[in-house]
Amino acid sequence: MGAEVEYIRRVYYYETDRMGIVHHSNYIRWMEEARIEFMRENGADYEVVEKKGVLIPVTGVSCTYRRSAFFGDTVRVCVRLMSCTGARAAFSYRMYDADSGELLAEGESGHCFIDSETHRPVNARRRLPEEYATLAALVSEGQEGESDRK
Amino acid sequence: MGAEVEYIRRVYYYETDRMGIVHHSNYIRWMEEARIEFMRENGADYEVVEKKGVLIPVTGVSCTYRRSAFFGDTVRVCVRLMSCTGARAAFSYRMYDADSGELLAEGESGHCFIDSETHRPVNARRRLPEEYATLAALVSEGQEGESDRK
C-alpha cells in the first residue's frame, strides 16, 4: 500500500522464448499485473471500477530492457502513479530481479477513462469520485493530478 | 469451404519457449483459429453468432503432440465438425507441418451454446437456425447433429 507498490511473482516457463529469455511482450503484461495490484492494495480495485461502468484502457506503453529475465527467476515490479487527472492517468514501473536486485526493465503506461458501454471519455472525478480521490492522493513526484484541469 | 477446412499460418517467434519449440498451449489457440476459419468459410461466422446473442464456449479440449513445431515452420490445421446438436458441438483437428506434411498434433474440442447475457444454455436450432442448418450439414463421419435430441 502507498505511493509505491511492490508486486512480486515468478517467471513462468511459457513466458520464455527460443532465445531462452522472457519474451519482451510479457513485461507489458507484468506491468498490467502490477498496476492492478497497485489499485487493489490502495483500495481502488479495478474490478470495482469496471462495476461502476468505467474502463481504463491503455493509450500508450513503453518499456526499456536492461537485462534478461529467465525461467525460474522471481521479478519484483515497483509501480508508481505518475499522474492522475479526471481524464487520464500514467504509471511508471521498475522491474528487478528479486534475488540479485538488478534492474531488468523500466516502463511506463498511459491510460484514459471511458464509459464501458459507449467507450466515450468520462471524467473520473465525477464517475469515480472515491477511486479518483484515492488515486490522486498517491501521485508521485509532485504531480498532483491536476494537469489537465486548466 | 466444406466438411474439412484447411487453415494455414506461420509459427510466430513468441509462440516458442526455451525448449526451442512451440509451447504446447499454442496448439490449443491454433485450434481456435482454425475453428473460427471453418465457420467463416462455411458462412456461419462466429462474429455473426455473437451478434445474435449466442456464445459458443469451450467445454473441453484435448491435444496429443506427435512432433515439435519450430519458429519459421508453417502449420496446416485440418478441422472438421464431428457433431452438432442444438445443445453442443465438437470439432477435431489435425495439425501438420505444411512443408513436410508430417503430422504435428491431433486435437479435439467440445462446445456448448449459451446466451451471451445470461450465460445459460440455449438451443442453437431455435436461436441460430441458419447457422445451425449450415453446421449440421457439415458434420463428418455419419454423425448427423441429432445425438442429443432423444
Place this chain on the structure above:
Amino acid sequence: MGAEVEYIRRVYYYETDRMGIVHHSNYIRWMEEARIEFMRENGADYEVVEKKGVLIPVTGVSCTYRRSAFFGDTVRVCVRLMSCTGARAAFSYRMYDADSGELLAEGESGHCFIDSETHRPVNARRRLPEEYATLAALVSEGQEGESDRK
C-alpha cells in the same frame, strides 16, 4: 509439499477474452505453472532437471471446463503425479475457485523425458536418479512408477 500440491494465484486481466471469462487456453498454462510448483516444492526443480540436460515436454494435454473463471478471481490448482516411469510421467489437475471452493476445471498432462541436445528419449532413472526417486515416491493412487518397466 507432498503427493498433492496446491498452487494458488489470481486471474490476470489479459487472461480474459471478449466473452468476459478466462480464455480456455490459459488453464493449460496454469497446469504448467502448478506442475512446476509441484516439482519445486518436492525438491525436484525443473530448472535443475534442465541443467542436467533433460527436458520434459508435454506429449498430451486435456482439460474439461466446469465453470468459468473471471478477472479478479483467485484460482487454486491441486496437482498430483499420476504416474512416473523411466520414460514417461503424467499429472492430473483440479482447478477451483479459491473463494467459493467450486470446481472450475479438471485436466491431465502426459510427458516424456528427452535429452536437451538431441531431443531423443532418455531414461529418467539413469539421467535423473535423484529427481526420479523423488517423483516416483509421490505417485498418487497406487501407481508406483513402474508401469513401463515390464
Place this chain on the structure above:
Amino acid sequence: MGAEVEYIRRVYYYETDRMGIVHHSNYIRWMEEARIEFMRENGADYEVVEKKGVLIPVTGVSCTYRRSAFFGDTVRVCVRLMSCTGARAAFSYRMYDADSGELLAEGESGHCFIDSETHRPVNARRRLPEEYATLAALVSEGQEGESDRK
C-alpha cells in the same frame, strides 16, 4: 519487399480481453510478426540470422494506441527500418484497420545484435555481412545505418 513492408492478418479471438477489444500487449507481438516478415521478404531471414549464431533481442519498445481493434478485424502493419548500424537497429510500425484504413496504433522497437552463445554484443557488419548490407540499404528517412560508427 522494399523499404516498407505490409503485413496483414486477422485478429484472433484469444487476443481480445474482457473490454471486448484486443489486449494492448498483442500489438507488441504483431510488431514482432511484421518485423520478421520485413526481414523475410527482404531476404534477411531471421531464422538464417539465428543459424549464423546471432540474436537480435529487443532493447526497447513503445506503442501508442489510437483506436481499438476488435475480433474479426483484419490489421495491416506497415513496418520500416529506421536505423541499422553494426551494433543496433530500430524499426517503426503503423498499424491500420485493413478495411477502413483507420490508424489503430503506432509503435517503435529498438534492437541490438548479440552472440547466441555468449549473449555478448557483436558487430553485425562482421558477423552478418550479407544481412547487414541488405538491411542497411533499406533504412528509411535518410538514416544510413552509420549513426553509431563515429
